[in-house]
Amino acid sequence: MAETAYAKGLEGVVAAESAISLIDGKAGKLSYRGYAIEDLARHSDFEEVTYLLLYERLPARGQLEAFRRSMRQGRDLSAPVLDMVRSFPPGAHPMELLQSVMAYLSGYVEHRIQHSALCNCRQTLHQVAQIATTVAAFKRLRAGESYVPPRPDLSHGANFLYMLRGAEPEAYEGEIMDKCLVIHAEHGFNASTFTARVVASTLSTCYSSISAAMGALYGSLHGGANEQVMTMVDEIGRKENAAAWVNRALDDKKKVIGMGHREYKVKDPRANILERYLVEISEKKGDSRYYEILKEVERAFRARMETAGKPIYPNVDFFSGAVYSLLGIPKQLFTPVFAMARVSGWLAHVLEQRVDNRIYRPESLYTGPEPLTYIPVEERV
Amino acid sequence: MAETAYAKGLEGVVAAESAISLIDGKAGKLSYRGYAIEDLARHSDFEEVTYLLLYERLPARGQLEAFRRSMRQGRDLSAPVLDMVRSFPPGAHPMELLQSVMAYLSGYVEHRIQHSALCNCRQTLHQVAQIATTVAAFKRLRAGESYVPPRPDLSHGANFLYMLRGAEPEAYEGEIMDKCLVIHAEHGFNASTFTARVVASTLSTCYSSISAAMGALYGSLHGGANEQVMTMVDEIGRKENAAAWVNRALDDKKKVIGMGHREYKVKDPRANILERYLVEISEKKGDSRYYEILKEVERAFRARMETAGKPIYPNVDFFSGAVYSLLGIPKQLFTPVFAMARVSGWLAHVLEQRVDNRIYRPESLYTGPEPLTYIPVEERV
Numbered sequence: 001m002a003e004t005a006y007a008k009g010l011e012g013v014v015a016a017e018s019a020i021s022l023i024d025g026k027a028g029k030l031s032y033r034g035y036a037i038e039d040l041a042r043h044s045d046f047e048e049v050t051y052l053l054l055y056e057r058l059p060a061r062g063q064l065e066a067f068r069r070s071m072r073q074g075r076d077l078s079a080p081v082l083d084m085v086r087s088f089p090p091g092a093h094p095m096e097l098l099q100s101v102m103a104y105l106s107g108y109v110e111h112r113i114q115h116s117a118l119c120n121c122r123q124t125l126h127q128v129a130q131i132a133t134t135v136a137a138f139k140r141l142r143a144g145e146s147y148v149p150p151r152p153d154l155s156h157g158a159n160f161l162y163m164l165r166g167a168e169p170e171a172y173e174g175e176i177m178d179k180c181l182v183i184h185a186e187h188g189f190n191a192s193t194f195t196a197r198v199v200a201s202t203l204s205t206c207y208s209s210i211s212a213a214m215g216a217l218y219g220s221l222h223g224g225a226n227e228q229v230m231t232m233v234d235e236i237g238r239k240e241n242a243a244a245w246v247n248r249a250l251d252d253k254k255k256v257i258g259m260g261h262r263e264y265k266v267k268d269p270r271a272n273i274l275e276r277y278l279v280e281i282s283e284k285k286g287d288s289r290y291y292e293i294l295k296e297v298e299r300a301f302r303a304r305m306e307t308a309g310k311p312i313y314p315n316v317d318f319f320s321g322a323v324y325s326l327l328g329i330p331k332q333l334f335t336p337v338f339a340m341a342r343v344s345g346w347l348a349h350v351l352e353q354r355v356d357n358r359i360y361r362p363e364s365l366y367t368g369p370e371p372l373t374y375i376p377v378e379e380r381v
Numbered sequence: 382m383a384e385t386a387y388a389k390g391l392e393g394v395v396a397a398e399s400a401i402s403l404i405d406g407k408a409g410k411l412s413y414r415g416y417a418i419e420d421l422a423r424h425s426d427f428e429e430v431t432y433l434l435l436y437e438r439l440p441a442r443g444q445l446e447a448f449r450r451s452m453r454q455g456r457d458l459s460a461p462v463l464d465m466v467r468s469f470p471p472g473a474h475p476m477e478l479l480q481s482v483m484a485y486l487s488g489y490v491e492h493r494i495q496h497s498a499l500c501n502c503r504q505t506l507h508q509v510a511q512i513a514t515t516v517a518a519f520k521r522l523r524a525g526e527s528y529v530p531p532r533p534d535l536s537h538g539a540n541f542l543y544m545l546r547g548a549e550p551e552a553y554e555g556e557i558m559d560k561c562l563v564i565h566a567e568h569g570f571n572a573s574t575f576t577a578r579v580v581a582s583t584l585s586t587c588y589s590s591i592s593a594a595m596g597a598l599y600g601s602l603h604g605g606a607n608e609q610v611m612t613m614v615d616e617i618g619r620k621e622n623a624a625a626w627v628n629r630a631l632d633d634k635k636k637v638i639g640m641g642h643r644e645y646k647v648k649d650p651r652a653n654i655l656e657r658y659l660v661e662i663s664e665k666k667g668d669s670r671y672y673e674i675l676k677e678v679e680r681a682f683r684a685r686m687e688t689a690g691k692p693i694y695p696n697v698d699f700f701s702g703a704v705y706s707l708l709g710i711p712k713q714l715f716t717p718v719f720a721m722a723r724v725s726g727w728l729a730h731v732l733e734q735r736v737d738n739r740i741y742r743p744e745s746l747y748t749g750p751e752p753l754t755y756i757p758v759e760e761r762v
Contacts, residue, residue, distance in 0.1 A: 006395035009582065009739035013394060014387035019749030034750035043755050061758050080468035084485070087461040092488025099484035099592055104465070106480075107473025189745045191583050195576060195593060201390065202572050202600020211480055212576060212593035219583020221740045262742065358390035359602045361643065364570045368400030369415035374424050377442050 006365065015194065015360075020053065020348050021186045028266035032186050033057070041273050046156040046181040046341070047071055050128060053186055053348040074129035075150035075159070077137060078108070081130075082147060085137045094138045094336045095218035099211050101134050102127060106207030121206040121347060128343050132156060135336040136163035157181055160340065161327060172284060173327055176277045180323060183270045184316070184338055186345030188263070192216035192223075193342075193349050198360045200350040209350045214339055223335035226321035229258040230331055233293050233322065242296030250304050258318035259301055267313035274319035281326045290322035387746065396575065396741075401434065401729050402567045409647035413567050414438070422654050427537040427562040427722070428452055431509060434567055434729040455510035456531035456540070458518060459489070462511070463528060466518045475519045475717045476599035480592050482515050483508060487588030502587040502728060509724050513537060516717040517544035538562055541721065542708060553665060554708055557658045561704060564651045565697070565719055567726030569644070573597035573604075574723075574730050579741045581731040590731045595720055604716035607702035610639040611712055614674050614703065623677030631685050639699035640682055648694035655700035662707045671703035 007013050022031050030037040033052050040049055051059045051067045059067060077085075081101055088097050109124050121127065137147050140163075148163045158174025169177070187193070196213040200206070217223040236245045249256055261268050282288040298314055305312045324334055388394050403412050411418040414433050421430055432440045432448045440448060458466075462482055469478050490505050502508065518528050521544075529544045539555025550558070568574070577594040581587070598604040617626045630637055642649050663669040679695055686693045705715055 006397070008397070009741050010391075010394075010396060010743035011739070013391075013743045014746050015391060015743035016387070016389070016745055017748045018745040019747070022747045022749060031752065034753035035755055036752065039755040043757065048758075058756070058761060059758070060761050064758055080465075083464065083468065084461075087464065088485070089488040096484055096487040096586070096589065099487075099589060100481045103477055103480035103484060103592065103596065104469070106477040107470040189743050191579060191741050194741055194743060195579050198572060198576050198579060199593065199597045199600070202597045202603040204596050204600035204603075205477070208477065208480060208596030208599055211484065212580065212596040215484065215580045215585050215589030215593040216583045218589050219580070219585035219740075222583040222585075358392070359600075360390050360572050360575055362391035362394045362396035362570050362575060364397055364399040365395050366400070366403045367398045368403060371412065371417065372415035374416055374420040375439070376424065377429075377440070377445060380439060380441050 015189060016197065016353070017356075018189070018349070018352060019056070020345065020352060021188055023188050023263050025261075025263045026265050028264055028269050030187070030269050037183055037269055038273065041179050041183055044182060046178050046185070046344075049182050049185050050125075050344040053344045054351065071125045071129050071156070072150070072152040072159075074124060074126045075133050075152070077130060077133050077147075081105070081134070082137065085134065085141055088138070090142070093218070094135060094333060095214060095223070095339070097138055098131060098134060098336060098339055099214040099218065101130070102207055102211035102214055105130065106205050106211070109207075121350075127207050127210050128347065129156075131336070131340045131343055132160040133163060135333055135340060136160060138336075139164055139330065139333060140166070160337075165328065169327075170284075172280065176281055176323065177327060179277065180274070180320065180337075181341040183273055184320075184341035186342070186348065190222065191219070193346055196346040197349050197353045200353040201357055201359045203354070203357070206347060206350045210343060210346050213342075213346045217335060217339055217342065223338050225257050225315075225317035226324070226338075227331050227334045229294075229317055230321035230325055230334075232257060232297070233290055236293050236297070238289070239292040239296045242293050243300040246297055246300040247304065250301075256297070256301055258314060259298075260312040261315040264313070264315065266311075268315040270316040271314040271318055274316065274323060275314075278319045278323050278326075281323060285326055287326065290325065294319060294322060396570060397578065397734070398737075399570070399730070399733060400437070401726065401733060402569055404569050404644050406642075406644045407646050409645055409650050411568070411650050418564055418650055419654065422560050422564050425563060427559050427566070427725075430563050430566050431725040434725045435732065452506045452510050452537070453531070453533040453540075455505060455507045456514050456533070458511060458514050458528075462486070462515070463518065466515065466522055469519070471523070474599070475516060475714060476595060476604070476720070478519055479512060479515055479717055479720055480595040480599065482511070483588055483592035483595055486511065487586050487592070490588075502732075508588050508591050509728065510537075512717070512721045512724055513541040514544060516714055516721060517541060519717075520545055520711065520714060521547070541718075546709065550708075551665075553661070557662055557704065558708060560658065561655070561701065561718075562722040564654055565701075565722035567723070567729065571603065572600070574727055577727040578730050578734045581734040582738055582740045584735070584738070587728060587731045591724060591727055594723075594727045598716060598720055598723065604719050606638050606696075606698035607705070607719075608712045608715045610675075610698055611702035611706055611715075613638060613678070614671055617674050617678070619670070620673040620677045623674050624681040627678055627681040628685065631682075637678070637682055639695060640679075641693040642696040645694070645696065647692075649696040651697040652695040652699055655697065655704060656695075659700045659704050659707075662704060666707055668707065671706065675700060675703060 047068050105126055133150055148166045150159050155178045157178025161169035161177050192213040195216040196209040199209040199212045236242050278291050282291045428449050486507055529547045531540050536559045538559025542550040542558050573594040576597040577590045580590040580593045617623050659672050663672045
């Protein structure tokens with residue numbers, strides 16, 4: 001690459017090799033370790049997918065049972081972490097809390113990986129399991145409710161809803177929640193995953209790397225799009241208003257959130273799966289308002305885009321917010337729920353980065369001043 | 382760049398433009414915003430250099446006074462942060478605490494920068510000022526001593542030593558400490574600074590970005606080299622042993638820490654400055670043991686390297702650990718002291734990244750399996 005040319009945001013620049021997931025943007029396909037996302041959503045669950053991401057293969061029955069046990073044993077929060085949640089400033093965002101808690105947890109475990117490519121993070125799994133508990137504790141303590149300790153007999157998704165509500169969710173709710181985690185668990189070198197890899201490349205701990213990735217996911221250009229989709233749905237209010245809303249937005253050259261993706265030229269395969277969940281949960285709850293509004297938005301948007309010769313399709317964020325809303329999850333928790341899922345991908349990337357590591361140290365192009373002479377403050381004008 | 386070739390660790394790849402510092406590796410020169418590091422070390426101080434990095438120019442007298450006031454007002458820790466320090470696990474590293482505290486502080490201030498390139502972090506400065514206080518509090522509370530609140534009449538460096546010791550340092554000690562912060566404040570796109578920029582590119586908060594950078598600096602391939610230099614000095618014990626130690630290390634193909642730098646082909650300009658400080662403090666304290674050992678190591682190392690036709694010189698880490706040790710700073714705090722200084726550079730990069738932002742999203746080269754068929758757990762072998 002010539003010294004005067006560079007790719008802003010490293011777009012199109014290959015940063016590393018990776019065997020974790022494959023995004024085929026033209027065919028609209030996504031796979032983890034070779035398994036199609038549709039198959040994993042249909043047959044697997046979040047714990048098994050976490051195993052798959054971390055160990056590069058599906059577990060045998062005994063391995064899966066041991067792994068589930070280990071993850072479930074790591075769910076409960078220690079007293080100092082609960083204190084952090086309790087004393088966290090009222091106006092603060094739960095992503096700030098999660099970033100802080102992840103780094104704090106680093107102090108609790110034997111994970112010293114200095115001068116070594118590996119740590120025992122695949123055994124401890126606190127950094128995966130405790131995110132859900134921290135998010136649920138944050139929501140309850142903020143609302144003046146008591147902390148609900150985790151239940152080891154529930155799936156990761158069902159247990160999250162249980163801790164959030166203080167009551168066991170319906171079976172279908174727990175299952176949909178868990179599947180939502182499956183399809184959000186991994187998606188290549190996005191900014192948060194790349195952050196995790198850069199931090200891991202210094203041979204810092206996996207907790208430090210996960211904490212840093214949280215910081216990236218918190219940014220409004222990264223996590224948070226599904227929150228904005230639901231803000232749009234609330235603004236539209238009823239399906240009859242949707243087409244006019246979309247046309248006005250497009251006339252005003254506003255971005256319609258949840259539409260299009262840098263990687264996919266066709267419909268994001270995760271959007272198809274989420275649409276089915278939204279249909280199911282809407283039927284079960286007898287409330288299809290969100291779904292109807294979203295379908296009208298999609299129809300009106302695609303009609304305009306096809307006229308302009310630009311086929312743009314819904315992405316993963318288009319339906320997920322409505323699913324979460326129907327599960328009773330407040331909007332502020334959408335990005336933390338994203339983090340609950342993506343942590344498994346982050347951790348897989350941290351492990352992969354360390355195996356054949358080189359510290360990230362790119363160059364920059366100097367655009368600053370020529371040499372200047374220091375002038376004492378008394379003589380400055 | 383061809384899809385099949387890539388630069389590991391992004392070595393040689395330009396990731397962005399930057400006007401903050403210039404490293405001239407061939408001439409052995411480093412400048413911040415056009416000012417030579419030697420001039421800044423001689424005439425300036427850490428607060429002024431922080432202003433220079435954040436505002437792109439040296440301040441007028443009134444600006445400097447207001448900036449000092451603001452930074453000093455931000456030094457004291459709140460009760461919840463002191464609680465975090467207190468309840469932090471005994472075996473944990475202070476870098477883990479710093480990463481956690483930085484993210485926690487994000488909740489305390491009005492810094493919402495969603496959809497905006499700017500935040501008010503140049504006004505609050507908690508993330509710069511409170512690192513020193515957190516480090517000092519960590520050291521004292523761990524040792525069973527009480528928290529020493531900051532003093533607003535001391536420089537950043539002198540106040541750090543005051544909080545660490547509970548007694549005012551000698552004037553020359555405070556000055557050397559402060560100058561050490563000046564020369565460590567900024568150094569281009571190293572892994573921690575790059576991490577800060579990647580996180581900032583998502584439009585996360587500056588606290589989130591600084592916290593993430595802490596995680597990268599914690600890695601043993603990034604911060605921590607000066608700690609290893611002092612471990613070597615302790616192992617050597619007396620100057621008479623130095624040459625034999627170095628020759629044995631080189632015969633065993635071991636790396637001699639503190640020698641050589643990816644960026645500099647000649648002596649790191651910061652090493653020259655630190656050597657002068659080490660001479661001064663050794664004289665003042667009447668203890669030149671560290672200095673004598675280090676000079677013998679340098680002499681023996683360079684003799685061997687010149688014979689091999691590879692001139693390799695001391696880098697910034699070679700003398701700094703000895704300076705810190707003579708100032709009474711324990712080895713475990715060396716990387717946190719690095720963070721105390723580098724935060725100003727990180728923050729300058731966060732601000733610069735946001736002005737003409739594009740989210741970092743590089744590509745990866747897929748090396749994973751071909752499509753696989755999901756097999757239910759009962760049927761797996």
